Structure formats: C-alpha cells, structure tokens
Amino acid sequence: xxxxxxxxxxxxxxxxxxxxxxxxxxxxxxxxxxxxxxxxxxxxxxxxxxxxxxxxxxxxxxxxxxxxxxxxxxxxxxxxxxxxxxxxxxxxxxxxxxxxxxxxxxxxxxxxxxxxxxxxxxxxxxxxxxxxxxxxxxxxxxxxxxxxxxxxxxxxxxxxxxxxxxxxxxxxxxxxxxxxxxxxxxxxxxxxxxxxxxxxxxxxxxxxxxxxxxxxxxxxxxxxxxxxxxxxxxxxxxxxxxxxxxxxxxxxxxxxxxxxxxxxxxxxxxxxxxxxxxxxxxxxxxxxxxxxxxxxxxxxxxxxxxxxxxxxxxxxxxxxxxxxxxxxxxxxxxxxxxxxxxxxxxxxxxxxxxxxxxxxxxxxxxxxxxxxxxxxxxxxxxxxxxxxxxxxxxxxxxxxxxxxxxxx
Amino acid sequence: xxxxxxxxxxxxxxxxxxxxxxxxxxxxxxxxxxxxxxxxxxxxxxxxxxxxxxxxxxxxxxxxxxxxxxxxxxxxxxxxxxxxxxxxxxxxxxxxxxxxxxxxxxxxxxxxxxxxxxxxxxxxxxxxxxxxxxxxxxxxxxxxxxxxxxxxxxxxxxxxxxxxxxxxxxxxxxxxxxxxxxxxxxxxxxxxxxxxxxxxxxxxxxxxxxxxxxxxxxxxxxxxxxxxxxxxxxxxxxxxxxxxxxxxxxxxxxxxxxxxxxxxxxxxxxxxxxxxxxxxxxxxxxxxxxxxxxxxxxxxxxxxxxxxxxxxxxxxxxxxxxxxxxxxxxxxxxxxxxxxxxxxxxxxxxxxxxxxxxxxxxxxxxxxxxxxxxxxxxxxxxxxxxxxxxxxxxxxxxxxxxxxxxxx
Numbered sequence: 001x002x003x004x005x006x007x008x009x010x011x012x013x014x015x016x017x018x019x020x021x022x023x024x025x026x027x028x029x030x031x032x033x034x035x036x037x038x039x040x041x042x043x044x045x046x047x048x049x050x051x052x053x054x055x056x057x058x059x060x061x062x063x064x065x066x067x068x069x070x071x072x073x074x075x076x077x078x079x080x081x082x083x084x085x086x087x088x089x090x091x092x093x094x095x096x097x098x099x100x101x102x103x104x105x106x107x108x109x110x111x112x113x114x115x116x117x118x119x120x121x122x123x124x125x126x127x128x129x130x131x132x133x134x135x136x137x138x139x140x141x142x143x144x145x146x147x148x149x150x151x152x153x154x155x156x157x158x159x160x161x162x163x164x165x166x167x168x169x170x171x172x173x174x175x176x177x178x179x180x181x182x183x184x185x186x187x188x189x190x191x192x193x194x195x196x197x198x199x200x201x202x203x204x205x206x207x208x209x210x211x212x213x214x215x216x217x218x219x220x221x222x223x224x225x226x227x228x229x230x231x232x233x234x235x236x237x238x239x240x241x242x243x244x245x246x247x248x249x250x251x252x253x254x255x256x257x258x259x260x261x262x263x264x265x266x267x268x269x270x271x272x273x274x275x276x277x278x279x280x281x282x283x284x285x286x287x288x289x290x291x292x293x294x295x296x297x298x299x300x301x302x303x304x305x306x307x308x309x310x311x312x313x314x315x316x317x318x319x320x321x322x323x324x325x326x327x328x329x330x331x332x333x334x335x336x337x338x339x340x341x342x343x344x345x346x347x348x349x350x351x352x353x354x355x356x357x358x359x360x361x362x363x364x365x366x367x368x369x370x371x372x373x374x375x376x377x378x379x380x381x382x383x384x385x386x387x388x389x390x391x392x393x394x395x396x397x398x399x400x401x402x403x404x405x406x407x408x
Numbered sequence: 409x410x411x412x413x414x415x416x417x418x419x420x421x422x423x424x425x426x427x428x429x430x431x432x433x434x435x436x437x438x439x440x441x442x443x444x445x446x447x448x449x450x451x452x453x454x455x456x457x458x459x460x461x462x463x464x465x466x467x468x469x470x471x472x473x474x475x476x477x478x479x480x481x482x483x484x485x486x487x488x489x490x491x492x493x494x495x496x497x498x499x500x501x502x503x504x505x506x507x508x509x510x511x512x513x514x515x516x517x518x519x520x521x522x523x524x525x526x527x528x529x530x531x532x533x534x535x536x537x538x539x540x541x542x543x544x545x546x547x548x549x550x551x552x553x554x555x556x557x558x559x560x561x562x563x564x565x566x567x568x569x570x571x572x573x574x575x576x577x578x579x580x581x582x583x584x585x586x587x588x589x590x591x592x593x594x595x596x597x598x599x600x601x602x603x604x605x606x607x608x609x610x611x612x613x614x615x616x617x618x619x620x621x622x623x624x625x626x627x628x629x630x631x632x633x634x635x636x637x638x639x640x641x642x643x644x645x646x647x648x649x650x651x652x653x654x655x656x657x658x659x660x661x662x663x664x665x666x667x668x669x670x671x672x673x674x675x676x677x678x679x680x681x682x683x684x685x686x687x688x689x690x691x692x693x694x695x696x697x698x699x700x701x702x703x704x705x706x707x708x709x710x711x712x713x714x715x716x717x718x719x720x721x722x723x724x725x726x727x728x729x730x731x732x733x734x735x736x737x738x739x740x741x742x743x744x745x746x747x748x749x750x751x752x753x754x755x756x757x758x759x760x761x762x763x764x765x766x767x768x769x770x771x772x773x774x775x776x777x778x779x780x781x782x783x784x785x786x787x788x789x790x791x792x793x794x795x796x797x798x799x800x801x802x803x804x805x806x807x808x809x810x811x812x813x814x815x816x
Contacts, residue, residue, distance in 0.1 A: 007475055007537040009528050033524050035480045035487075037507065041524060042478040044539075050478070067415055070450040070458070072443045073481065073544055074561050079443075095503040095513075097560070098550045099445065105503075105513075116441050116449060120417050129415040131452075136481055136544065142506045152505070153482050 023147025038144025148300025203265025431555025446552025556708025596723030611673025
C-alpha cells in the first residue's frame with residue numbers, strides 16, 4: 001500500500017475524551033475512529049489487524065472441527081423470554097420493530113444457537129458438534145472508557161458445542177482449552193496469558209477465563225508461577241491455593257480477560273427442549289458448552305502490552321504490514337524495491353509521501369510494523385537500504401539484492 | 409467436508425410462513441435459518457456462499473482502489489440530526505443507550521463515513537479516495553416476505569467516494585459502473601443484469617440501479633434490448649425512450665434491484681463541513697458518491713434465477729463446493745477419492761452418510777453443487793465414477809485416474 005494513497009493520516013495530538021492508551025495510540029496511528037464511547041470504526045490499517053486476529057482464531061476453531069456460521073444481531077424477545085434473560089440481562093440494547101415485535105441486539109447468542117441446533121438434533125448420532133461465528137456484539141454499558149477493551153459494540157468469536165453427556169462435553173472442553181492456548185500463542189500472548197479458574201455455575205466446579213497480564217487490566221487474578229495457571233477474584237476466597245498443583249503462594253496481578261469458556265450443561269438446552277434419542281431409544285437433554293474470545297479486545301490488549309513511548313509494536317503475525325518502507329526523497333529507486341518485495345509476497349506499507357524524514361520515522365514508530373526499511377541517497381551510495389527491527393536500537397545496511405531474503 | 413459431520417440436514421417439508429422461493433429452498437437445503445421475518449442466520453453452506461459473493465465484490469472494489477474499513481452498526485442520533493434524517497428516515501431502528509444517548513442501527517452509513525472522511529481531508533492533495541465496507545445493515549420494515557431479497561437485517565457492501573469537483577466524481581462514477589459490471593459477470597448475472605437509469609436527485613440527471621431480470625422481482629423496469637440498459641418506473645413517464653440510444657421500444661420486465669449507485673454531490677459533505685483547500689488556497693466543499701450492493705440479496709437473487717424443480721443450481725464460482733461426492737455403500741473406496749480431490753485443491757462435499765441412494769441424489773440436486781460424482785459398486789467395476797453436471801440429463805463414466813483432471 002502506498003501511504004500517499006491511504007486515506008488516513010497519523011495525528012500528533014492526543015484524542016479528546018480518550019483515557020485509555022490503546023484507543024489513544026490506535027486513533028493517533030489511524031487504525032480506528034471513535035464514533036462514540038465504546039463505539040469504534042476500523043480504518044484500513046485497523047481492519048487488516050482485526051482480520052489477521054480473526055483468521056488465526058478461525059483456523060484454530062476449524063482445527064477442532066468448528067463449523068462457521070453467522071447468526072443474527074437481532075434477537076427476538078420471545079427467544080430471550082424462553083431462557084429467562086429478557087428481564088434480567090442488564091446490558092441488553094432493547095428495541096421495537098415496526099412489525100409490533102420487540103428485539104434485543106445480541107450480546108451473546110445462546111438464545112439463537114440453541115433453537116437452531118434443536119432443529120438438527122434428533123439422535124445421539126447427530127452429536128457432538130461445534131458451531132461458531134465471528135460477529136458484532138452489543139452491550140449497553142453505562143460507561144465505556146477502556147477503548148477496545150470494553151466496547152458497546154465489539155467483535156466476538158463465540159463457539160457453542162453440543163453433547164450427549166458430561167464425559168463428551170468434558171473432552172471437548174479440554175480440546176477447546178488447547179485450541180485457545182494455540183490462539184494466544186499465535187497472537188504473541190502465550191507467556192502473559194493464564195488459564196484462570198473461575199466459578200462454574202450449576203454444571204461444573206469451575207469455568208475458565210483466559211487472562212492476559214497487563215497494567216491496563218480491569219481484573220485481578222492470583223497467579224501460580226509454578227504451573228502457569230491462575231484463579232480469579234471471584235473464587236480466591238474459597239480457593240486460596242493453585243487448583244492445579246496446590247501451590248499456596250499465589251501472586252496478585254492485574255489482567256485483561258481475553259477469553260471465557262463455560263460448561264453450560266442443560267442451562268439453555270433444557271428450556272429450548274434440545275433432546276435426542278440415545279442408543280437405547282431413551283430421550284435425553286443435550287449438554288452444551290460455550291467458548292468466547294473477542295478479536296477487538298485482543299487488538300486493544302496487544303497495544304496495551306506491546307508499545308513503547310514512540311508507539312505500537314505489533315507482533316509479526318498481527319502487524320498490518322510486515323515492512324514499512326520509507327523513501328527519503330528517493331521515490332524512483334524505492335518504487336522498484338516496493339514492487340520487488342510485493343512480488344516476493346512480503347506485505348509492505350510504502351511511505352512515498354513528500355514529508356520530512358523525521359515525520360516519516362515518527363509515523364513508522366507510531367504505526368509499529370515489525371521492520372522499517374529506509375532508502376536514502378546515503379544507503380543507495382552503498383547500493384543498499386537500512387533495515388531496522390521496530391525494537392532494535394540501530395539499523396544495519398543490507399545490500400539491495402539481499403533485502404527480500406533477509407525479510408522472508 | 410464430510411456430510412456426516414455437517415450439523416445441518418436437508419428438510420423435505422416446505423418451511424412454514426415462508427412464501428418466497430429463495431428462502432424456501434435455502435432453508436430446506438440447510439443454507440440459512442429463519443430467526444424472524446426478514447432475519448436469517450447463515451449456516452455453514454450458506455456462509456460459504458456468502459463469503460464467495462463478498463470476496464468477488466471485495467476484489468473488484470480493491471481493483472478500483474477502494475480501501476476496506478468496518479464502520480459501526482450503532483449510529484449516534486446527533487449524526488442523523490446533522491444530516492436531517494433522524495426524523496425522516498422511516499426504516500430506522502431507534503434505540504436508547506444506558507449512557508442517556510439515542511442511537512439508530514445503521515441502514516446506510518453516510519452519517520458515519522462523512523465525519524470520518526472530514527478528519528483526513530484538508531487539501532485537494534487528499535482527494536480523491538474511496539472507502540468501503542461489507543457490513544450488516546438494518547431496516548425496520550413493516551413487512552418482510554421476500555426471503556433474502558428484503559431483510560430487516562442483511563449484508564451490504566457500501567462504497568463512498570470523495571472528490572474535488574464534478575468531473576472527478578463523474579470519472580470515478582464511470583469506473584464504479586465498470587467495476588459493478590465485472591462483479592455481476594463474476595456472479596454469473598451478466599446477461600440478466602441491466603444498468604438502469606433512475607432519478608438523480610439534486611446533483612445529477614440520473615442515478616443508476618443495477619436490476620436483474622427475475623419473476624420474483626418487486627420492481628418493474630423498461631428494457632432497451634439494443635444496448636442492454638433500462639429505465640426504472642420512477643422515470644419512465646418523463647423518459648420513455650432509451651437514454652443511451654434513443655430506442656423507443658422499451659419492454660416492461662420484472663426485476664430485482666441488485667445494486668444502486670448515486671452521485672451524492674454535497675448532500676452530506678455540506679452539512680458535515682467536509683471542506684478542502686484547492687490549488688489556489690480557496691476553500692471548497694468536497695463532493696461524494698455512494699455505491700451499494702447487497703451480498704445477501706445477491707444470494708437470494710441467484711437462487712430465484714438458478715433453480716429447477718429439484719433445487720438450486722449454483723453458478724460455479726459461487727457454489728458452496730464444486731463437487732458433491734456421493735458414496736453408495738462404498739465409503740472405503742470413496743474416502744481415497746475424497747482425499748485425492750482435496751489434495752488437488754478441489755472443494756468437495758462428501759456424502760459419507762448411511763442413507764439410501766435416492767435420498768443422496770435428491771439432496772445433491774437440492775443443494776446444487778455444479779458437479780455430482782457417484783461412487784458405486786457398478787462404477788467401481790469399471791474402475792470409475794459417474795460424473796454429472798447439475799443441469800445435465802445424464803452422467804458419464806470417468807476412470808478414477810482421470811477424475812481430478814476432468815474437474816480442474
């Protein structure tokens with residue numbers, strides 16, 4: 001992408017009314033635009049990042065057999081009455097249709113996926129299966145001050161699984177935990193992210209959150225460094241030792257909840273009547289699990305964790321472009337390098353603008369691509385370019401003929 | 409995909425309360441699920457079709473330099489007041505936030521994209537540009553009986569362009585028309601789709617719709633067969649001859665509006681104050697164009713047009729899978745064929761279910777993949793399979809070693 005063509009621009013001033021670092025940096029760098037508190041549009045750079053996060057999640061859901069669907073944002077009142085949540089779910093946006101019906105905007109989708117699944121479940125042979133979607137969700141929050149960490153409108157991947165019995169649900173749940181660990185590893189969050197024991201509701205001893213250590217986190221978790229798990233504040237009273245190894249020296253840390261998985265049991269399948277015939281012909285109620293992760297919150301989390309005083313430092317697999325190519329008054333020569341790198345399959349943001357070098361350097365640091373390549377009269381005299389990693393102190397001269405290989 | 413793993417099933421009965429063919433067929437074949445009138449979830453087969461339609465549109469928008477973004481579904485009341493549409497736009501879903509603010513659900517996005525663009529437009533050098541999104545839209549319709557042709561919640565690609573003057577807008581508009589023609593060609597709708605002259609509002613003589621001939625269409629258009637354009641009902645009174653060649657023999661036909669492009673001029677840039685400095689340093693208001701196409705309506709349109717009494721007939725590039733592979737009690741041998749075809753990069757829906765042959769044939773016709781491959785004791789005796797195109801009367805025997813080449 002030629003930066004001169006990109007319709008967004010970086011902004012020097014801190015955005016008004018924005019106290020969270022992630023929103024400040026993402027707005028200044030042109031990744032997102034604030035429409036209202038907790039309501040953000042994704043601009044070209046931000047859309048690319050969001051798509052990469054979604055694709056990683058999608059691949060790992062597909063790998064455990066998840067079938068992708070797209071449910072509706074409009075959830076009819078009768079569905080939420082069937083589950084008993086129309087009156088009790090405090091963050092629902094409720095609205096009236098011209099068809100004399102009432103709807104809520106989907107904050108979660110058990111009330112849509114459960115009656116959907118019921119239509120295709122008759123026998124034990126139809127189970128188990130998992131369906132997921134990546135979709136905009138809505139929560140009518142009173143306050144939303146944490147940028148992408150807590151939105152009124154945000155992106156969510158939600159997976160739902162259906163099972164004949166507890167053993168099958170437990171197996172799938174363990175598979176989902178492994179898939180989630182792979183997701184966080186690919187997102188560059190492995191070391192900072194803890195499987196965190198939370199209260200389990202009626203159907204299991206625990207549910208689990210995935211919590212990523214971060215100063216900006218709204219949650220407190222209690223970490224066992226021996227086995228890299230934690231417990232959340234909700235259960236630290238009753239469970240003051242590590243549920244995995246018994247270690248009693250748990251350390252309090254701030255964290256961001258980046259995922260949440262839950263054994264729903266028959267909480268929704270019972271009211272919606274999701275029943276199947278077992279091998280003996282007896283009717284039973286199916287069991288369910290649900291597994292959530294928010295791509296937009298992940299984006300905010302990455303920015304909170306990976307930045308310095310100059311700007312964002314994207315993990316390599318998440319960055320909008322791998323290379324930020326800066327021409328310092330050498331557009332003719334740089335154009336050829338841009339074309340060459342693209343031909344090699346390397347994604348490049350090419351700063352071809354008529355701007356001072358200092359401004360280009362500052363923008364590159366703010367936007368945060370993993371590699372910066374500078375083409376100037378000086379580097380060309382040595383028949384090369386300057387290559388610098390975003391977090392390296394200094395760059396090094398690379399001969400033109402070696403550049404692509406160096407970046408692959 | 410192994411059909412035994414697919415969580416959906418085909419349904420013999422016509423769905424209740426569904427009078428449109430497209431919704432009947434898509435529900436019966438397991439592509440969509442009805443949540444409410446005009447409100448549908450996309451199931452695995454349907455999601456694949458929708459993704460293919462979106463990808464074709466995306467590629468053609470990228471080809472004319474469109475920059476992809478994702479705007480918000482929640483549109484603050486003040487944005488719609490600025491344009492004067494809060495009180496007049498009759499199909500808005502309006503809702504109240506817990507933040508004491510009011511919102512509408514986006515039915516169109518001029519009120520979000522215009523203030524967004526304003527933030528990055530200062531000089532004539534910042535123009536022109538085009539931004540687009542593929543996003544869920546909402547229209548609070550009183551009635552919604554046409555399946556995917558008219559939804560309360562539906563998918564929309566909307567592109568917006570920004571220009572220094574009328575000539576530049578006109579140029580871009582003509583480019584957009586060409587891009588739209590390429591989209592309909594790739595969707596398999598070229599011959600049936602007419603550039604249709606519609607009323608232009610204050611800023612141009614005409615706007616344009618793209619109308620696809622179909623018995624299920626809600627619109628009447630007046631077609632000039634000489635130059636493959638049409639005029640819509642709105643302007644047939646004042647314009648009873650072909651605006652392109654003057655032909656007076658226009659033929660009335662039923663059609664579905666599959667796209668709409670419009671020169672907005674300063675209708676939105678004026679109230680939102682999108683101004684730029686021209687080369688002489690003088691301030692001017694930017695001009696805008698908007699260009700819409702609904703992927704979900706396209707999906708419904710394809711089904712209305714391409715079907716027979718047995719089911720859907722997907723165009724090759726839109727089909728959920730290229731090949732429907734049917735094992736008639738020969739799963740061991742068919743498994744190897746399935747693996748081989750997938751390795752060749754051919755998308756395959758593999759019917760490995762324990763079902764009678766007749767049911768498998770009926771499902772293949774209903775789902776509508778372009779090729780059906782049948783593996784039976786009889787075909788294997790000749791070391792082959794039966795290959796049949798969806799619209800062919802009879803299949804032909806293909807030797808196993810030639811199958812992949814035949815399908816590539």
